[in-house]
Amino acid sequence: MTGKLLATSVLALGVMTAASAPALAHHGNAAYENKITEFKNAKVTKVSWANPHALVDFDATDAKGKPVHMVVETAAPQALRLIGWTKTSLVPGDVITVRMYVAKTGNPVGRLNKIILADGSELHDTQLGGDAGGKSRYDPDADTK
Amino acid sequence: MRNSILASLAAVAALLAVAYVADPAAQGRQGQGGQRITGEGFVFGGVPKMPNPPGPAPKRDLSGAWVGPQNNKADPAPPMTPAGQAVFKERRGYGAATQLARGGPEQQPGESNDPFITCDPLGFPRNLLAHAISSRGGMLFGSAPNRMLIAYEQQRIWREIFMDGRALPKQVDVRGAPESRYYGYSAGHWENDNTLVIETTGVDERAWLDEAGHPLSSSAHITERYTRPDQYNLQLMVTVDDPKYYTKPWTWMRANFYWMKAQEFSESFCVPSEAIEYRDSLAKPSGIKIQ
Numbered sequence: 001m002t003g004k005l006l007a008t009s010v011l012a013l014g015v016m017t018a019a020s021a022p023a024l025a026h027h028g029n030a031a032y033e034n035k036i037t038e039f040k041n042a043k044v045t046k047v048s049w050a051n052p053h054a055l056v057d058f059d060a061t062d063a064k065g066k067p068v069h070m071v072v073e074t075a076a077p078q079a080l081r082l083i084g085w086t087k088t089s090l091v092p093g094d095v096i097t098v099r100m101y102v103a104k105t106g107n108p109v110g111r112l113n114k115i116i117l118a119d120g121s122e123l124h125d126t127q128l129g130g131d132a133g134g135k136s137r138y139d140p141d142a143d144t145k
Numbered sequence: 146m147r148n149s150i151l152a153s154l155a156a157v158a159a160l161l162a163v164a165y166v167a168d169p170a171a172q173g174r175q176g177q178g179g180q181r182i183t184g185e186g187f188v189f190g191g192v193p194k195m196p197n198p199p200g201p202a203p204k205r206d207l208s209g210a211w212v213g214p215q216n217n218k219a220d221p222a223p224p225m226t227p228a229g230q231a232v233f234k235e236r237r238g239y240g241a242a243t244q245l246a247r248g249g250p251e252q253q254p255g256e257s258n259d260p261f262i263t264c265d266p267l268g269f270p271r272n273l274l275a276h277a278i279s280s281r282g283g284m285l286f287g288s289a290p291n292r293m294l295i296a297y298e299q300q301r302i303w304r305e306i307f308m309d310g311r312a313l314p315k316q317v318d319v320r321g322a323p324e325s326r327y328y329g330y331s332a333g334h335w336e337n338d339n340t341l342v343i344e345t346t347g348v349d350e351r352a353w354l355d356e357a358g359h360p361l362s363s364s365a366h367i368t369e370r371y372t373r374p375d376q377y378n379l380q381l382m383v384t385v386d387d388p389k390y391y392t393k394p395w396t397w398m399r400a401n402f403y404w405m406k407a408q409e410f411s412e413s414f415c416v417p418s419e420a421i422e423y424r425d426s427l428a429k430p431s432g433i434k435i436q
Contacts, residue, residue, distance in 0.1 A: 031431045031432040031433050032431070048419065048422065048423075050416065050419035050422070050423065051413065051414065051415050051416065051419060051420065051423075052262075052415065052420060052423060053423055053427070055422075055423065055426065055427055071426055071427055071430075073423070073427045073431075076413075077413070078282070078299070078411065078413045081191065081411065082183065082190035082191040083183070083190060103430065103431040103432060104432060105430065105431060105432045107430035107431065108430075109426075109427050109430045109431045110431070111431075140183045140184075140190055
């Protein structure tokens with residue numbers, strides 16, 4: 001009886017802690033470069049906390065020192081909430097560092113890797129938010145495994 | 146003996162719970178709002194574990210809020226009939242699901258004609274996948290006279306499941322028959338004290354079965370089987386039988402749902418104006434030329 005009960009408990013725990021399957025990408029990422037481009041001292045001008053993807057608009061300078069206005073997409077709010085974002089994590093006027101995969105078209109748009117806030121804390125994308133680069137996925141549980 | 150073991154397990158669970166509160170290092174990641182949302186103590190991101198071992202399931206009762214699907218292990222769609230292939234050929238999804246379903250390299254998303262791009266209804270059973278916006282969502286079982294209600298967090302829509310033994314439409318959209326509907330017509334019954342079976346017919350053919358664009362005809366018969374093994378777990382198996390478009394029935398979903406500790410929903414809509422802004426300010430300039 002004891003063994004059976006303990007086995008049942010362990011099984012139940014196993015079921016409840018089963019790792020979640022990664023969400024399917026809402027759309028593919030073939031449109032974006034494979035390398036990360038970083039924008040320091042980027043100033044947030046607009047945040048669209050919206051479906052199907054949240055958007056962050058910001059002003060920055062490119063590698064040649066030329067002013068640029070960029071729009072970067074990330075996951076849906078529903079998915080971002082699960083990894084620590086809120087609607088007010090970013091507000092217009094915030095000065096941040098943006099790491100992103102820019103569009104192959106050359107237009108000033110792209111997909112987020114992560115944002116580094118002024119206090120050093122980070123906001124990752126889900127789909128391409130991994131610190132390993134190479135369009136790796138962000139695993140929020142990595143530091144607890 | 147049994148009681149003492151259960152008491153010991155409860156004591157361990159209580160100690161662990163106290164440890165979580167007392168030891169910030171054990172609390173995993175903090176959300177920007179200061180809420181712990183993942184790591185130890187969670188089934189997965191955003192879904193807290195409930196006390197273990199769970200209590201028994203109440204009899205013939207699913208009322209309350211659940212979150213899922215998780216760990217979906219569906220069977221692949223069977224070969225389509227010529228009629229099904231003809232519809233599928235016109236569907237162009239825009240994601241990883243499409244790549245998997247069609248077995249080829251990811252197509253340029255600009256070709257997509259997924260009706261959800263501009264927030265047309267997901268319809269049943271695609272709404273069960275929930276991943277049109279994220280990968281899972283809340284689902285609330287409630288009741289009204291003669292029927293059970295299921296409300297869904299994503300899109301804030303609901304279904305009525307009649308429990309009074311009524312027959313479902315055998316045909317729709319022909320003279321003398323009811324109209325097809327995005328969420329069809331549903332009737333349910335309890336197979337036993339822990340298993341609810343829901344049958345659905347009469348769905349609207351404009352809705353896609355999944356993100357890949359698999360078709361579903363208005364003559365399809367969809368069966369959901371909800372089994373609640375204990376207080377905090379719910380298993381769902383969905384079979385699709387659509388002889389017009391597929392050569393045989395198959396298990397379209399086999400997944401877990403979990404009791405939502407907070408029993409509260411967020412609001413998650415596909416808003417047409419936001420979807421259009423996304424299309425015009427991000428997708429098109431990126432080369433994602435969604436229609």
